[in-house]
Amino acid sequence: MTDENLTDENLTNAGRGRAHELVPAPVTVLEREVTGAGGGFVLGPATVLDAGPGTEGAARWLRATVGAATGLDLAPGTLGTPSRPGTPGTPGAGAEEGDGGTVRLRIDPDAVGDLGPEGYRLTVDADGVSVRGGSAAGVFWGLQTLRQLLGPDAHRRAPLDRTRRWTVPGTDIADGPRFAWRGLMLDVARHFMPKDDVLRQLDLMAAHKLNVLHLHLTDDQGWRIEIKRHPRLTETGSWRARSKWGHRASPLWNETPHGGFYTQDDLREIVAYAAARHISVVPEIDVPGHSQAAIAAYPELGNTDVIDTTTLSVWDTWGVSPNVLAPTDNVLRFYEGVFEELLDLFPADVSPFVHIGGDECPKDQWKASATAQGRIKELGVGDEDGLQSWFVRHFDRWLADRGRRLIGWDEILEGGLAPGAAVSSWRGYAGGITAAETGHDVVMCPEQQVYLDHRQAPGEDEPMPIGYVRTLADVYRFEPVPPGLAPEAAAHILGTQANVWTEVMENRARVDYQTYPRLAAFAEVAWSRLPAPEARDHADFERRMGAHYRRLDALGVDYRPPAGPHPWQRRPGVQGRPIEGAPPNV
Secondary structure: OOOHHHOOOOEEOOOOOHHHOOOOOOOEEEEEOOOOHHHEEEEOOOOEEEEOOOOHHHHHHHHHHHHHHHOOOOEEOOOOOOOOOOOOOOOOOOOOOOOOOEEEEEEOHHHHHHHOOOOEEEEEEOOEEEEEEOOHHHHHHHHHHHHHHOOHHHHOOOOOOOOOOEEEEOEEEEEOOOOOEEEEEEEOOOOOOOHHHHHHHHHHHHHOOOOEEEEEOEEOOEEOEOOOOOOHHHHOOOEEOOEEOOOOOOOOEEOOOEEOOEOHHHHHHHHHHHHHOOOEEEEEEEEOOOOHHHHHHOHHHEOOOOOOHHHOOOOOOOOOOOOOEOOOHHHHHHHHHHHHHHHHHOOOOOOOEEEEEOOOOOOHHHHHOHHHHHHHHHHOOOOHHHHHHHHHHHHHHHHHOOOOEEEEEHHHHOOOOOOOOEEEEOOOOHHHHHHHHOOOOEEEOOHHHHEOOOOOOOOOOOOOOEEOOOOHHHHHOOOOOOOOOOHHHHOOEEEEEEEEOOOOOOOHHHHHHHHOOHHHHHHHHHHOOOOOHHHOOHHHHHHHHHHHHHHHHHHOOOOOOOOOOOHHHOOOOOOOEEOOOOOOOO
């Protein structure tokens, strides 16, 4: 897309108004001079919403959010009274009263050019607002920008002052994402997040133009998805008697039983709510490791010739349990049944990927199991690593036969992958580089850079400090595409994802604290066309964050303040596991 049509005499790069406080930063922001109306367009009681074909969902969202925050109806229509200076009560009047004009929504790929289907063009003049997107998603992302242009109070749920003038500054914005996959992983297995909190996170993701929610639904510490043919997975597997308080080395326990799960209708609601916000949901069922909760519910899933699996309970501490699935046909059939129900809940058009985990599978029980050793010989897979690869490849084929794509943590590379499988590169860049260079699609989420459970600052004030220090500036300088990667391999980088593991996040407020404001920096990395890390203007990002903190306040986010945690956000005396020094670049 060229900027030729952005350079007329009515446009200027000057000014530091709301158009220059956007997060994530657009590709192009140019101010448009507007006569009267405070230099922009005033939304008022007579402003109408003209939603073209395919934009009806975006219009519903705008009325439900911005309409609620402003108290304006934004009634359907094609021509509102233009918001220009004039004689009150006549066409062209009412700029000072803010009583006219039109917000127009259109799907118009030609208008956004090479900014792609998620790209948009937003223009504000005295007549109103025009949002043209390469697709319905592009229009929706343009409306996120419009909301920011209206100011922080547009992010509230009700108007603070019904007499307020809502002015959108005159501007012309051309924008579109760098990456197609802009993800957030929520671990709802270690600490359960109620449905309404997941819906809230989807709203926060949309506000940051993130478009993939990866739900980690099962682990040693809990099973969170209703499976009707296997009811004990939630009757037994979704609850644990107590929880470790702090890092697993901590001597402290929270003795309150913890658990919960999503009914199938809950998950259908989550998927539909996400789809209305142009967010895909990637469900994760972790196999063959991280499975003690499932084995506690159905002991026959475990290695019964090694341990008495009937004595197992849902794990109450953190780390990696040694209790893994047995490599038997009965286990495969059991999990095929799980995945059959899961595919019905997560339709292919909104959830083309299914995550199967595949990470951190201890092999001690397989080494001691006569059944597992016999299976290794029968299959001719060589050793226990080959057995894990066989397990993963089985579900790779099974999902592919049903029109889905498998994605897993980078351990699934060990032993080889089917052509359509994708990799979440979490142990560093190396797994992602290997996968991309062998033709597999990759989501970059290295723990050293974008694991948001890692602490945000040094010192004792950080609650339950885990891992390396990853500041707001560190996340802002994260680069998903490793330098030196050949263009044909780099084309396999689907995008990037920030991961939120919740061992030390017992509730929504703790998740908020660890996630924000760093997710805002991550969102800019994923969306914006930033220069190389060393050339990024972090000072300008911090300036824009001044406005963004006010948006987060309006949204009710319990983020970490720039000066450090509030007293009630600290957890004095609760042991973490801080790692000193800079993280390795691996």
